Amino acid sequence: TITRREDYAPPAWRIPDISLAFDLDADRTRVRAVLKVERAGDGPLVLDGDDLDLKSVAVDGRVLGEGDYTLADGKLVIPIPGDAATVETLVEIAPAANTKLMGLYASGGNLCTQCEAEGFRRITFFPDRPDVLSRYSVELKADKARYPVLLSNGNPVASGDLADGRHFARWDDPFPKPCYLFAVVAGDLRALEDSFETMSGRHVKLGIWVRPGDVEKCRHAMQALKDSMRWDEVHYGREYDLEVFNIVAVDDFNFGAMENKGLNVFNSKYILADAETATDADFDAVAAVVAHEYFHNWTGNRVTCRDWFQLSLKEGLTVFRDQSFSADMGSPAVKRIEDVRALRAAQFQEDAGPLAHPVRPESYIEISNFYTATVYNKGAEVIRMAATLLGPENYRKGTDLYFARHDGEAATVEDWVKALEDGGGTDFGQFRLWYSQAGTPSVTADLAYDAAAKSATLTLAQAVPDTPGQSKKAPMHIPLKIALFGRESGSLLGPEQLFQLRSASATMTFENVGEPPVLSINRGFSAPVTVETKRSAADFAFLSAHDDDPFARYEAMQQLMMDRLVDAVKTGGTDAAPLVEAVGRTIRNQALDHAFIGESILLPTETMVAERLGANVDPDAVHTAREGLRRALLEGVGRETWAALHAGLSDGVYDLSADGKGRRRLKNVALGYLFADADDGAVAAAEAQYQAATNMTDRIAALGLLVDTDAPARERVLQDFYERFKGDALVLDKWFTAQALATGEGALEKAIALSAHPDFTIRNPNRFRSLVGALAMNQFVFHRKDGAGYRFVADKLLEVDAINPQTAARFIAPFGRWRRMEDARAAMMRAELERIVAAPGVSRDTFEMASKSLA
Ligand code: ARG
Ligand code: ZN
Numbered sequence: 001t002i003t004r005r006e007d008y009a010p011p012a013w014r015i016p017d018i019s020l021a022f023d024l025d026a027d028r029t030r031v032r033a034v035l036k037v038e039r040a041g042d043g044p045l046v047l048d049g050d051d052l053d054l055k056s057v058a059v060d061g062r063v064l065g066e067g068d069y070t071l072a073d074g075k076l077v078i079p080i081p082g083d084a085a086t087v088e089t090l091v092e093i094a095p096a097a098n099t100k101l102m103g104l105y106a107s108g109g110n111l112c113t114q115c116e117a118e119g120f121r122r123i124t125f126f127p128d129r130p131d132v133l134s135r136y137s138v139e140l141k142a143d144k145a146r147y148p149v150l151l152s153n154g155n156p157v158a159s160g161d162l163a164d165g166r167h168f169a170r171w172d173d174p175f176p177k178p179c180y181l182f183a184v185v186a187g188d189l190r191a192l193e194d195s196f197e198t199m200s201g202r203h204v205k206l207g208i209w210v211r212p213g214d215v216e217k218c219r220h221a222m223q224a225l226k227d228s229m230r231w232d233e234v235h236y237g238r239e240y241d242l243e244v245f246n247i248v249a250v251d252d253f254n255f256g257a258m259e260n261k262g263l264n265v266f267n268s269k270y271i272l273a274d275a276e277t278a279t280d281a282d283f284d285a286v287a288a289v290v291a292h293e294y295f296h297n298w299t300g301n302r303v304t305c306r307d308w309f310q311l312s313l314k315e316g317l318t319v320f321r322d323q324s325f326s327a328d329m330g331s332p333a334v335k336r337i338e339d340v341r342a343l344r345a346a347q348f349q350e351d352a353g354p355l356a357h358p359v360r361p362e363s364y365i366e367i368s369n370f371y372t373a374t375v376y377n378k379g380a381e382v383i384r385m386a387a388t389l390l391g392p393e394n395y396r397k398g399t400d401l402y403f404a405r406h407d408g409e410a411a412t413v414e415d416w417v418k419a420l421e422d423g424g425g426t427d428f429g430q431f432r433l434w435y436s437q438a439g440t441p442s443v444t445a446d447l448a449y450d451a452a453a454k455s456a457t458l459t460l461a462q463a464v465p466d467t468p469g470q471s472k473k474a475p476m477h478i479p480l481k482i483a484l485f486g487r488e489s490g491s492l493l494g495p496e497q498l499f500q501l502r503s504a505s506a507t508m509t510f511e512n513v514g515e516p517p518v519l520s521i522n523r524g525f526s527a528p529v530t531v532e533t534k535r536s537a538a539d540f541a542f543l544s545a546h547d548d549d550p551f552a553r554y555e556a557m558q559q560l561m562m563d564r565l566v567d568a569v570k571t572g573g574t575d576a577a578p579l580v581e582a583v584g585r586t587i588r589n590q591a592l593d594h595a596f597i598g599e600s601i602l603l604p605t606e607t608m609v610a611e612r613l614g615a616n617v618d619p620d621a622v623h624t625a626r627e628g629l630r631r632a633l634l635e636g637v638g639r640e641t642w643a644a645l646h647a648g649l650s651d652g653v654y655d656l657s658a659d660g661k662g663r664r665r666l667k668n669v670a671l672g673y674l675f676a677d678a679d680d681g682a683v684a685a686a687e688a689q690y691q692a693a694t695n696m697t698d699r700i701a702a703l704g705l706l707v708d709t710d711a712p713a714r715e716r717v718l719q720d721f722y723e724r725f726k727g728d729a730l731v732l733d734k735w736f737t738a739q740a741l742a743t744g745e746g747a748l749e750k751a752i753a754l755s756a757h758p759d760f761t762i763r764n765p766n767r768f769r770s771l772v773g774a775l776a777m778n779q780f781v782f783h784r785k786d787g788a789g790y791r792f793v794a795d796k797l798l799e800v801d802a803i804n805p806q807t808a809a810r811f812i813a814p815f816g817r818w819r820r821m822e823d824a825r826a827a828m829m830r831a832e833l834e835r836i837v838a839a840p841g842v843s844r845d846t847f848e849m850a851s852k853s854l855a
Pocket of ligand 1: 259292
């Protein structure tokens with residue numbers, strides 16, 4: 001069945017209070033729920049339930065007989081004659097048998113919950129929708145030896161021992177919340193503890209709960225938590241509101257983390273980190289996700305969503321907030337580059353394919369399928385544009401008004417935009433189209449120079465492509481940061497301007513332009529659009545040397561690379577001279593920081609090149625072109641230059657400063673170029689780096705290159721890595737991933753063989769993704785000509801679908817790109833999608849994704 005945004009109707013019953021009593025046990029947990037219900041509309045009380053064994057129902061103390069209620073299709077319908085009642089249910093659930101990892105489940109001997117979006121109905125009968133807000137009071141009882149720690153939302157109010165080696169704990173959450181924010185954790189856990197004093201002087205007890213032995217790996221996460229708490233006070237005026245804030249890390253988790261009120265539950269991948277086992281990117285991801293979940297306390301929890309079509313209200317905003325936080329804590333330029341790269345890799349592809357949908361979708365079959373790059377990352381870009389248009393002060397006035405108006409409410413995207421308009425003093429009428437029109441707008445920009453008149457005219461035009469179910473779109477409100485540079489002087493001709501493109505086409509005139517200008521446009525990536533210009537390789541090389549906006553400078557280099565790659569695929573041409581020049585100049589530029597250099601000289605991925613080609617893609621040709629350019633840069637810039645760069649950055653103490661991370665970044669990019677022809681010298685350098693590494697960043701970088709050779713060093717380092725880290729699940733994931741990303745001889749056979757390795761399991765989502773997910777991302781191997789890559793991924797996807805649909809459904813997207821591939825591959829990809837759609841017992845999640853991909 002399809003749920004549509006236009007069909008929203010407010011709930012017929014409010015539930016101001018709920019108390020829950022859990023008798024916890026991995027095989028059989030009893031849940032008693034007492035609901036205070038109040039009539040808000042017509043009709044009986046309808047409660048959702050999924051996989052619950054109902055033991056009894058009572059209304060106002062009277063136990064109902066079978067004829068007094070109905071239970072069918074996941075709905076418990078209880079007629080209630082008056083306007084208020086107390087409804088009590090008792091159910092039993094089986095956490096250890098819960099392989100979907102939604103609701104209450106077992107992970108590593110502990111018990112935990114995941115409720116967003118619709119998992120609470122797998123714990124007890126309740127209106128499982130975000131606009132029903134309740135105060136929760138929770139009692140947990142469990143065996144004390146097995147589950148010494150008992151956590152829930154809110155503040156702890158009581159705990160103690162019971163008979164038979166059992167104990168209990170009671171938690172009260174004073175803030176009304178929707179049930180998707182409910183959480184319970186029971187287990188043998190240890191905490192890294194700390195405290196935080198809020199801006200009004202309240203003391204908050206902080207705890208990060210992990211397996212005994214992992215406590216020391218929580219220090220980075222704890223620092224990020226405290227930094228986030230302070231940052232939200234300073235930048236949004238938001239203070240934390242409970243006496244405690246707990247985080248729990250679990251190994252089995254369907255996605256990154258969850259913002260349950262006062263009790264965030266995390267995939268351990270985003271908590272545990274130390275130099276031995278985590279890369280610099282992992283450390284950054286830990287801090288970003290900790291911040292993200294913390295920021296949800298206001299954007300998501302205090303102000304929640306009215307319905308799931310409003311998901312970007314909390315997710316887009318919270319991503320924008322975590323991106324801003326990370327930028328403030330590290331290098332804003334590098335952070336922007338990373339965020340745009342991620343947006344282009346995931347969201348632009350989504351927007352250009354069969355699964356394209358607006359930031360605020362209009363309908364869904366399974367809401368879990370809409371936790372997408374569009375809702376999250378494009379949603380964040382939309383808020384960034386609003387903030388750009390308003391300026392920092394007015395943006396803050398807008399957000400203050402939003403919190404003042406909607407604290408304690410379930411709000412809509414419209415409420416948010418209205419608050420920005422009213423608080424910021426602007427009109428976002430046309431801007432709202434960003435929420436309703438799908439597809440990445442394309443902007444064309446043409447600059448004409450009149451030397452006699454000393455003026456330049458920029459002609460801009462925009463088009464929004466058709467997407468499934470949407471055509472003939474209206475022009476969008478696009479903020480474009482623009483500047484001109486003098487080709488002779490190399491300097492800025494006047495200040496940067498913010499041009500608001502609002503019509504299908506427009507012109508912009510620049511006066512007093514005394515020399516031929518070069519256009520710098522969409523600086524800082526001010527709008528999530530593609531830009532087409534007639535700029536030449538010389539223009540991009542010029543901008544890569546002179547643009548003062550770091551993003552634009554990076555972008556110029558990327559354009560230079562992309563144009564070469566596209567040309568190489570189409571014509572076999574490899575005139576890399578201007579690019580070699582530009583790369584050489586960039587790595588010699590002492591004024592640039594290492595991280596920035598590393599980012600800007602990185603070749604676009606094969607997937608990005610395929611995306612750019614648009615149609616009739618042959619992944620073998622893309623691979624050949626990219627490898628060719630990599631070798632051309634090795635030769636052109638010079639092997640000695642790369643070797644010297646690599647060696648020069650190799651010493652120095654390990655630390656997590658921006659400088660330290662930058663050095664490692666550039667060093668490993670240099671090693672990557674050195675490795676372009678995998679000659680003996682390069683293999684030896686990589687193996688030496690692998691062996692000498694004091695940290696995971698350097699070790700995995702070397703391993704990631706060595707997996708592509710058939711030199712004996714390959715097996716040596718793989719074996720060594722396995723032996724060193726076999727007890728650490730998160731690091732073992734990296735071992736699987738490195739091999740799944742390999743492209744050498746027999747890469748696919750080797751990856752398939754790994755799926756029979758004793759450490760491989762489809763039950764752990766991280767492990768599943770580390771092999772099968774990575775392989776689906778490995779364009780060259782996934783798209784192997786004979787279709788064996790497609791078959792393997794589809795087989796595994798169906799296997800996991802039977803036990804965990806949410807994890808399975810995410811693997812459909814790579815097949816959804818079939819229309820862009822050359823005919824033979826397109827036909828094979830289609831055939832796999834057809835097989836998946838027709839598979840007996842296929843989940844609703846996977847069915848929705850696969851059938852839409854075929855349509
Ligand atoms: N709200 C969580 C976060 O972004 C993610 C929940 C994902 N839920 C899902 N059904 N995919 O922080
Ligand atoms: Zn989120």
